[in-house]
Amino acid sequence: MNAAYFQMLARYNQWANNHVLAACQTLDQRALDAPREAFFPSIIKTLNHVWVADTLWLARLRGDVLNRALDDVPWPLFDGYKAACQACDQDLIALVDGLDDTDVTKTIAYKTVAGVSYETPCHVILGHVFNHQTHHRGQVHSQLISAGCPSLEIDLIYFAREYGY
Template identity: 35%
Template sequence: MSLKQHFDLLASYNQWMNSKVYEAAGQLSATSLAEDRGAFFGSILGTLNHIVVGDTIWLKRFATHPSCLTSLREVADLPDPASLKQIMFADFSSLYKHRNWLDGKIINWIGELSEGDMDYVLNYHNTQGVSASKCYSNLLLHFFHHHTHHRGQVSTLLSQAGVDIGVTDLLVLIPEASQV
């Protein structure tokens, strides 16, 4: 499997898991979603918003790649988040709708990348203004791991609230390999 194919798989996994997490979270009341549960981003709603904030920040950076000027144009036009803890959507339904939109953008963007795009060096500034130059493929890996990390937190918060999201293993989406 090529590096590009691995990122295609991670984009599909990201979309699948977000769907599962949001369907599970949708079983809770608005009060339960916003309840401070002692997590780093406070609540389930706060943590889900943080993932959207992170996506927005990173996708706007990724949009500067010459191959991504079209696929991420709409995301690049979004307002910059004010902080990593910003509640971009206090209403769960609006957050879910935006999450679905972002996941579609991510699938299309990754689908349009070529193997050659992976070696591009992305120059950007972090949220504190510190400049960095890193290999695009390594940043993509970070992007998808960020999702997994925080969805794991949400999964724990949901479990503590009595909601089971079911199987979360990437293994479910890995295709069977043929024997040679």
């Protein structure tokens, strides 16, 4: 396993999130709270789910325990969410930058929010974290379009081209 690959994905994740945040910034709070089609029924609820999941995985990767429901909305207002998202993205970059090729192959023991114990290789967890972000970022993208925002070019290839990967 190559730690550098996950370091690139952490930066891509931040880059793509910044594009989504910029699009969200063009909407008022009412539009962010409005019912929209997706697994989580509004832009702000979908964004909060991603933040909650990221903080849970960050805690697990550090060997910490964090109890939080996957549908919690700790940041109901966008400005608070934006600051929390940017801090979380920085935390994820710092964590991944601290890993080497051996670290990403290590097994991580953790419990799910339901209390079930698992052991999973770090690289699988990191792959899940970035895939989960992409999955829900796609839902937010669709929600943003339904709110009248233009489509975003946030695929990995655009990031890679911009930053010379």
